[in-house]
Amino acid sequence: MIISEFLAVTVIGISHILLYFQLIGYQRLPYKLIISLGMVFTILLIVVVSASGYPEFNIVMLLLFLLSLGLLKKELAFTKSLYFALFSMVVITLARMVLIELFFFLHMLSPFNLYIWTTSAIHLAVSVLILLAVAAGKNVVRKIVRTIMDNRPLYIFSYVLLIAGLFIGFILTSPASGLLSAYYLRYGEASLVAAYILFFVLLIIMLISFHLTKERMQEEQQERLDREMLDYVRKLERMHEDLAAFRHDYINILLALDEGIRTKNLSQIEKIYYDVVAPTASLMNHHELDIMKLSRIAVPEIKSVLSVKLMTAMQQQVKVTVDIPKKIEKAAMPVLPFIRIISILLDNAVEEAARSKEKLLQLAFFEMEDCQYFIVRNSCADKTIDLRKIYEKNVSRKKGNRGYGLFSLKRLLEKMNHVTLETSFVAPFFTQKMVMKKR
Amino acid sequence: MSIFIFEDDVIQAQQMKRLVEEICEKHQIEFDFIEVTAKRERLIEKISQTAYIPIYFLDIEIKNEEYKGFEVAQEIRKYDTNGIIVFVTTHAEFAPISYQYMVSALTFIDKGLPFEERYRMFEKSLLHYQARNRTNRPDDDFVVNTQHASLRVPFHSIEYIETDGPHRLALVTEDRVIYFYGTLKEVQMLDGRLFRCHQSYLVNKEKISFYDAKNKTLILKNGASVPVSRRQASKVRQILRGEPS
Incomplete structure (x- = not known):
């Protein structure tokens, strides 16, 4: 029984640590380390609490422990670290309380007898349940945190709630120190009720922010698509204007030729041919028409993104070649992340190619055996490139705050197990090769 | 060891052959024959007569010929998975990257390069070919x-x-x-x-x-x-x- 209780407390300790790490965005810790941290912490706690006889140390210690773990991540501000520590503590403590109550209540309804070990069993079950929930809700937690951080009023409001939760937690630990125990005697009942209310308020906040995140992401998505569509239309319009201008010139040329032929003036015809007609041959450069190969891609979103990016490159006098030998029915990953990834790759490539001397950009998209390849190659002005460094946050040769490109590209790829990204630089060419295994 | 040159322009083909011979002499790279042709059937037939790992120099743009360099490369790969394929083309910078992956070609050589650079590219390919044949084992990949x-x-x-x-x-x-x-x-x-x-x-x-x-x-x-x-x-x-x- 003691062992089971100890296990329950350890599991809770581990959940705290795990949730906290998830909150501060520290994911690279091996599970062994988290488990041993949880054990050490629990033993420490038991020793301190039983030696001092003050149960309220429980909370203080937990808070301090989590805060000190927060030091692992240097860029974390103290207020945020405190917020996350409080969040982890309050949410888990409250969830545990509520769940235990719920389990007891369910137990009352069930036909089972109440044994001495039932309490420990319930404690253990609840702890394990919480740990599993924390482990499973990894992505959700991250999203919720992002929304709360971006939403100032929500952040402050939840901060206040969490601090209130801290006090309630203090009162409910049946404290032994003078003032707190007095409060416990006086407000014990009330704070229990308050704890329940708090739990549900927090739950609602979480739900709201989860909903907000979803909505915001959809909005962003829609906005981007709209913008790209508009861009596409604008480019088409310009092409159309060019064509109209060409037609206009063409008619004039014909008229001039007509005149020359009618008067059998060969030298005039020659002159017109060499001055006016021959130069149009370069306009018909077949590489300009390479972009037509995009029609081999059956996914309209991908096609439009690619054509916009490539036309942007052409406008900056970059020579573009497109290599799509066969029809492509679909991308070997969901369309939205694929578009984000190729946008990042191409934006970088276009910008870099435009700065370089050679001004070359090659795009290849093809399938081979069980893989799909997306390759972008561009000429570079730089003589050397630190291939690891360009993926770090805020590292960019671009001006303004667009430094997230390759960093977010890597973040996107972290979720795609079947994708391999190969970045290489053999002067003057920088190549990004993305290989997607087809499933 | 065998060398293939697939090229329809007779003058260019002979130039390429001379270049290859010169480099082979310089580095004492042995070969049993150099086959210069613009006919796919002839090239494919000859593959069976090769000893060790052959090297193929293929022109991508072959005029008036149903089979161009890339298709020939694909066909070569059916019979010979180890041979070294080098594409020779007028605009290497515009050469489709997919070719290189699809037939695991070693590299592209641009016909328009200045002589010294072109010489160096051929030299590099041939030295690679020599090294491959000398160790006579697949690449240590x-x-x-x-x-x-x-x-x-x-x-x-x-x-x-x-x-x-x-x-x-x-x-x-x-x-x-x-x-x-x-x-x-x-x-x-x-x-x-x-x-x-x-x-x-x-x-x-x-x-x-x-x-x-x-x-x-x-x-x-x-x-x-x-x-x-x-x-x-x-x-x-x-x-x-x-x-x-």
């Missing part, structure tokens, strides 16, 4: 082929492999980084020359220059540094002393 990732790099180019997020690895070579799905444990098993010097690092033993005991890092031949965990420090010394580990 490091191959990862799992459910999620497949990649191939020459083993000697690997510097180290590092964990990069949960279940993500970064393989670092002199001029490229490859991010893929996997664990160090599973990669380590693939080749005994990789040494686990740290919880999240595998280093290519052949690339180690020396051990910086003060900073607990391995300095590689190209100057890169890789951390060493305390537990592995003695093993590192062992390896550097050349003792079997």
Whole structure:
């Protein structure tokens, strides 16, 4: 029984640590380390609490422990670290309380007898349940945190709630120190009720922010698509204007030729041919028409993104070649992340190619055996490139705050197990090769 | 050893042949024949007569010919998976990248290059061909082929492999980084020359220059540094002393 209780407390300790790490965005810790941290912490706690006889140390210690773990991540501000520590503590403590109550209540309804070990069993079950929930809700937690951080009023409001939760937690630990125990005697009942209310308020906040995140992401998505569509239309319009201008010139040329032929003036015809007609041959450069190969891609979103990016490159006098030998029915990953990834790759490539001397950009998209390849190659002005460094946050040769490109590209790829990204630089060419295994 | 030149322009074909002969003489590269042709059937027929690994110089743009360089390359690959394929073209910078991957071609050579540079490109290809035939074994490639990732790099180019997020690895070579799905444990098993010097690092033993005991890092031949965990420090010394580990 003691062992089971100890296990329950350890599991809770581990959940705290795990949730906290998830909150501060520290994911690279091996599970062994988290488990041993949880054990050490629990033993420490038991020793301190039983030696001092003050149960309220429980909370203080937990808070301090989590805060000190927060030091692992240097860029974390103290207020945020405190917020996350409080969040982890309050949410888990409250969830545990509520769940235990719920389990007891369910137990009352069930036909089972109440044994001495039932309490420990319930404690253990609840702890394990919480740990599993924390482990499973990894992505959700991250999203919720992002929304709360971006939403100032929500952040402050939840901060206040969490601090209130801290006090309630203090009162409910049946404290032994003078003032707190007095409060416990006086407000014990009330704070229990308050704890329940708090739990549900927090739950609602979480739900709201989860909903907000979803909505915001959809909005962003829609906005981007709209913008790209508009861009596409604008480019088409310009092409159309060019064509109209060409037609206009063409008619004039014909008229001039007509005149020359009618008067059998060969030298005039020659002159017109060499001055006016021959130069149009370069306009018909077949590489300009390479972009037509995009029609081999059956996914309209991908096609439009690619054509916009490539036309942007052409406008900056970059020579573009497109290599799509066969029809492509679909991308070997969901369309939205694929578009984000190729946008990042191409934006970088276009910008870099435009700065370089050679001004070359090659795009290849093809399938081979069980893989799909997306390759972008561009000429570079730089003589050397630190291939690891360009993926770090805020590292960019671009001006303004667009430094997230390759960093977010890597973040996107972290979720795609079947994708391999190969970045290489053999002067003057920088190549990004993305290989997607087809499933 | 056999050399094929697939080119429809007679003058260019002869130029190329002379160039190849000259380089072969300079480096004493042996060959039993040089086949110059613009006919696909002839080239394919001759493959069966080759000894060891042949090298093919294929022009991509062949006029008035149903089969162009790329199609011929694909056909060659049906009979010969090891042969070295080099594409020769007027605009190497516009050559489709997909060709290179689809028939695992060695490189593209631009006909428009100045003579010295073109000479160097041919020389490089032929030396590669010589090296391949001399050792007479397939390239020493490091191959990862799992459910999620497949990649191939020459083993000697690997510097180290590092964990990069949960279940993500970064393989670092002199001029490229490859991010893929996997664990160090599973990669380590693939080749005994990789040494686990740290919880999240595998280093290519052949690339180690020396051990910086003060900073607990391995300095590689190209100057890169890789951390060493305390537990592995003695093993590192062992390896550097050349003792079997």
